[in-house]
Amino acid sequence: MTEQNFRAMRRAMVESQLRTNDVNDPEIIEAILAEPRENYLPPERRDAAYIDRAVPLIAGRALNPPLATARLIAAAAPRAGERVLLIGSATGYAAALLARLGCDVVAVEEEASLAAHAKAQLADWAGITLVTGPLAQGAKKDGPYDILFVDGAVEELGDTLIDQLKVDGRAVFARADRGVTRLCVGTRTAGGFGARAFVDSEAVPLPGFAKPKSFTF
Template sequence: MSEQNFQAMRRAMVESQLRTNDVNDPAIIEAILAEPREAYVPAERRAAAYTDRAVPLGNGRALNPALATARLLVEVAPRAGQRVLLIGAATGYAAALLARLGCVVVAIEEDPVLAEQAARQLGDRPGITLHAGPLAAGWPEGAPYDLLFVDGAVEELADALIQQLKVDGRAAFATAERGVTRLCAGARSAGGFGARAFADSEAVILPGFARPKAFTF
């Protein structure tokens, strides 16, 4: 499939999947149109890069659906110069979008194969630092961050990540409960952290965020 084919598929995805679901921010649309999503999935799955579903990457992981990533970006409203802690970098697609928006990105990926693929794909792109390590641990050495961007769904957002946000810092993530995933936005204040769900949407489940099981007597 040619680059022209992929460009046409990218434009169609924006028009049919994103704009029809409240993704209209000009800077975010520009970043998505400029970034070749097909480059972040296995060669044999490139034709599926612009469908409305997650794209399997191997080892139980997948690239988040474009709509989920885009709506989380709209909700968190990243601005140029902001420092972003990205959790679930996978092969680097969300990191690339955030960098195109002018953010300084600290990206975390715990799967060593995906981390290697992300490093190879992103190369020495300015504004992105990639670290391999547990997703739920984040990267406290770089804290505090203006934004927390979790490109996937968690049963429970780790407190360790919230603590790495600045006071007044914002977060975007998805939650997973009983098979339903919801997109959420939150913010840290001097009094704690609050979040709200704003849409039901398919999102990939990230490892390491299982809610502790309650004991029953």
């Protein structure tokens, strides 16, 4: 597969998957067209870079479907200069897109081999800080943040991450509920945090966000 082939596939993905599903912001489209998603996959899986499904990586993890990541970015409406806490950075694709949009990104990944791939891939990027550690803990010392961006699905988004947002900060994530995942957007206010689902979408599950099991007799 040549670079020209990948560029054509990237353009086709934008036209057939993203623009037809409310991802039309010119800056977001430009960032996606400029960033080679295939570089964030193992060589044997690069041909699948632009399919509308999650692509397996290692250790049970996968790269989020391109539509899910793009719609979360669109919902977050990032502005240049904003500080983003990215949870589940995997091999670094979403971090690169957010950096292309002018954000200062702190990207958290707990799987060491994925974090190593991201470090190598993003070595020349300014404005991206990579943190290896539990996803659910975030990166409090580098906060607070304007945006909490969870690039995957969680059963429960805990206060540990919400508390790292500024007041009026935005959060985007996918909520997993009985086999269905819904993309959500929310805002932290002085009185708490509220979020709403805006579309059902496939999204990859992230470790460490399961709801506590309720006790039954």
